[in-house]
């Protein structure tokens with residue numbers, strides 16, 4: 001089945017009639033997944049957004065529950081469920097792999113995060129395979145196929161003037177069944193991207209086992225500003241803080257993104273901080289990406305999207321680190 005690119009705008013209008021549809025777009029100078037509608041022009045030629053799509057499942061700030069105190073001093077809790085039926089249209093294969101990582105964190109090992117689970121159930125993912133790559137993309141070195149995402153509900157392979165449409169899940173089949181006014185029967189050849197940035201991950205996970213006290217971490221930490229940019233733009237970083245806002249007898253408990261690059265992140269109530277210096281924090285970030293997550297879930301926590309490579313203000317580059325570890 002084929003979707004001609006000239007029909008995509010009409011298809012988006014059709015989809016947005018019933019649900020919130022998110023598309024890659026530049027809004028106020030920031031490339032992100034924005035709600036399709038007035039003032040938002042989708043840009044499906046953009047290789048990657050600056051901000052990842054993780055906030056569709058794990059919002060930057062999320063109300064968890066509201067509470068109040070009655071005249072007898074009793075507390076009452078009112079649950080929030082702000083999840084909605086959503087479609088993300090134009091997510092890339094690296095970001096689809098990041099959702100595999102987030103699913104592991106929020107839905108497995110005996111605990112289900114209900115906020116994430118509700119949002120995940122209501123999200124339909126329409127992935128567009130990449131026909132071109134940025135110079136910071138290295139997804140194929142991290143085991144991601146830039147033309148395919150097995151966990152996408154619908155896969156659109158970029159064939160130049162048209163997309164080849166593949167429904168890959170039950171949700172995807174139900175979705176594509178509503179697209180018949182915009183699609184046609186046919187076949188086309190996907191255009192393959194040329195990824196020039198390569199890393200060799202062979203042996204890196206095992207080598208890191210013996211590198212906890214290696215001088216490489218000190219060299220990295222001298223350069224790092226601990227600004228946290230890398231963690232905010234990373235599609236797989238998922239740490240959060242929980243806080244509350246109380247006014248008189250009403251309050252809201254909420255969570256918001258946090259960053260392991262900040263010293264307060266691991267500060268304990270008694271004043272002890274197990275990661276007091278930049279060195280420990282930088283080491284933790286890269287060990288988590290390349291070793292700890294692999295040991296716990298059997299996969300890398302880096303999907304090779306290249307966002308941190310592009311956005312780090314001091315050009316601290318995970319691909320160079322992987323090469324150094326290998327060497």
Ligand code: SF4
Nearest residue numbers: 224225227228230312
């Ligand atoms: S973006 Fe760069 S400087 Fe900022 S915390 Fe990350 S590695 Fe350090």
Ligand code: SF4
Nearest residue numbers: 234302303305306308
């Ligand atoms: S560590 Fe960097 S390259 Fe890897 S997934 Fe995160 S932002 Fe992308």
